[in-house]
Amino acid sequence: MESDILDSHGFLIGEELEGDDFHYVEEDQKNENIGPSSIPYPSSTGSKNNDLIRNSRIGELASNKAGLQGIDKEKVKQIIYEASKNSAFYLNEEKKDEALSIKLKQMMKKYESLKKQNLSTINSKVDNLVQVAERERDLSHIIVHIDMDAFYASIEERDNPSLRNKPMAVGDNSMLTTSNYEARNYGVRSAMPGFIAKKLCPELIIVPCNFDKYRAVSKQIREIFSRYDPDYTPMSLDEAYLDITKYLDTIDESPDNVVEQIRREIHEETKLTASAGIAANKLLAKICSDLNKPNGQYRLQNNVDDIMNFIRPLSVRKIPGIGRVTERILNEMDIKTCGAILDNRVYIHQMFSSSSFNFFIRAALGIGSNIVKTDHKRKSKSISRTFSSLSKPDDLYEKLRELADHLAADLLKERLQGKTIAITFKLVNFKMITRERSVKKYIHTADDIYNIGKQVIFININRIIPLQTFESTLITFINRF
DNA sequence: GCGGATCAC
């Protein structure tokens, strides 16, 4: 029963590794071009379909993250929709949305039947599980999450004062990595195509990425972090967790003052601003770092009452690991806030896997990992490129050759070898196909990668053209030498 | 072990 229906959507992504710590991302971006983006949010459902079980990725942008005071969210949605509709990208989003709606309907059937049942026996069992979770609460650490403000954009503004006080974004006409706060007032956001952003804000200035600069600044701020916690955990170029419990023992200062000082040092040494959250664990610190952004900080006291009062009214979407899809699933069950997660714990228990249940409950209780460590072993190394569509096998092989060479060079830098190779194809209709293959011997050379990739292409040639994006990943590592 | 989905930045 656990979660037969909910099949795929993988919740848990971050926290649930929990016992240890969050995941961790190192030196991102290598791409020269422009790069970035992840899961675009494009469109908006300008066309109103009354079906509530539909609309996840469509719209929902104007998240208020930073401003949007004066702007009309509906207008923004409309403009994005007009610019997106009928595009291959948008059609694919609609298709994914449709598939999700079908799953949701199934889930709702189960949910409705649960509501009719007498769950009193389950009830006490679930309450017991909540108590077990509660026992894991640890309020003995002071954890800080630091997050630079509009990171890439702030660096570009710093280095080119003519960009200041104007709506500006970093990327190119195809994709933006981030925008400054002025641009956010127009609805311009990370992972938005530049050409759409310009419809929202015709005066928008778009500057190209300089990843080397961002990496250099990242190095600077990490050095500052190390002064306060040598074991700090970097989560990306602009973000890290620190456990300043020990540091506080060495001085007579409040957590707030220490964090003020960290942010001051960042500003003095980089001329950039950061925001921070201070709380008992990583989950809460992360949520807090967003509250007074930009250039602010927020302290949540290590106190159960304060924590519960803080988390109860929070939208589930604020929980790291609950994204667009999971939010929509929960909303279907009338669960919009963390408090509602607790209220509906029995249903959550019946609807989801036990690990998902634990993840939701812990989040709703404000319980999270407080383990902050630097050590990290990568589990995969990948390279991907998007290009104008290709259909001739030989062209695909040529692309594969380039990627294989590049990947092999990267592997060499870290002396890595692996025994599983994954090739991901993104078709021009944005459908993605992954084919993975394990080999007996560890591989690391460009030729090995190329030869395996070539077979994979050959076997799948009919379903992967015309091709738009090509990605090659090596997994299952051990070190060479 | 594989393939699709989700999530973060």
Place this chain on the structure above:
DNA sequence: TATGGTGATCCGC
């Protein structure tokens, strides 16, 4: 004209 790149996890087979 045009919707990224990198790394990780979960679920159902």
